[in-house]
Amino acid sequence: MARELRALFFDFDGVIVDSIQPKTEAFRLLFQGYPExxxxxxxxxxxxxGGISRVDKIIHAHTNFLGKPLTKExxxxxxxxxxxxxxxxVIDVxxxxGAKEFLHKAKENGLKIFVISGTPEDELxxxxxxxxxxxLFQEQLGSPVRKPEHIRWLxxxxxxxxxxxVFIGDALTDYDAAAETGLAFIGIQGEVDFPEKTTVLPDCTGLQEALDDIFL
Structure with missing residues (x-):
């Protein structure tokens, strides 16, 4: 049976909105006062x-960079x-x-569109x-649930x-989530060295063509 594109799974930050730099700066501000x-x-x-929760990043920073594990509180x-x-x-960025235009067109065409983020779900x-x-999204899912679990549920x-x-993301955690659950993957911009032969685009302007290459 031929493959037919039925659903798109999107990461949010760096894929739909240009929020990587503001979030990076927020981490710098959060730890200001510590040595540079x-x-x-x-x-x-x-x-x-990218793609993992801020909780995991905060725990990692305190445990591995500061040597001072935090309590739950x-x-x-x-x-x-x-x-x-x-x-x-993030609201303002x-x-x-190409993301806005693509999402509206995909919805008009009847595709199921989901957003799965490392951002806390209520905040997302x-x-x-x-x-x-x-x-624009039939489901909006965030942390603390891991992305592969969200994908399987959907x-x-x-x-x-x-x-x-197809999963569209900008992080290796996105690539791994797609691989773990059997989805095709398209990478968007970012600083990640994805595995060889991964389709990687600078933004969403060429997304439709990349999808056509997968499903034609």
Missing amino acids: HIVKSVADYHRLH EVKEWSRRYSELVVQK SWIA KYILQQRGITD LEKYQLNPVDC
């Missing part, structure tokens, strides 16, 4: 590990402070080139609502065959 080499290590870790407080620094900035839904784009709920679905 610590701040740089935190910012670099954030940039190179401290993790919660650091996460709250990060949210205060970043939410409005520009679209990734708030940002989408404030940007006025909630209705495949089952919507009775989708993985071969008819």
Whole structure:
């Protein structure tokens, strides 16, 4: 049976909206007051590990860079402070080139579109609502649930065959989530060295052509 594109699974930051730099700067601000080499290590870790939750990044920074593991309450407080620094900035940032037009066209064409992010789910839904784009996505899913778990749940709920679905992301965690669940993958911009032969685009302007190459 021929493959037929039925559903698209999108990461959010760096794929739909241009929010990587504001989020990196928020991590720098969160750790200001610590030595610059610590701040740089935190910012670099954030940039190179897109797609995982801020909680995991905060825990990693304190455990591995500062040598001071946090209690659960401290993790919660650091996460709250990060949210205060970043939410409005993500609401205000520009679209990734081509993303807005592509999403509206894909919805018009009847494709199922899901967004799966490392952002806390309540915060993700708030940002989408404030940007006025909630209705573009049939499901909006975030942390703490891992992306492969979200994908499996969506495949089952919507009775989708993985071969008819594509994940569009900008991080190795996105690539790994697609590989783990049997989805095709397209990379968008970022600083990641994806495995050889991965389709990688600078933005979303060529996304339709890349999908056509997979399904024609």
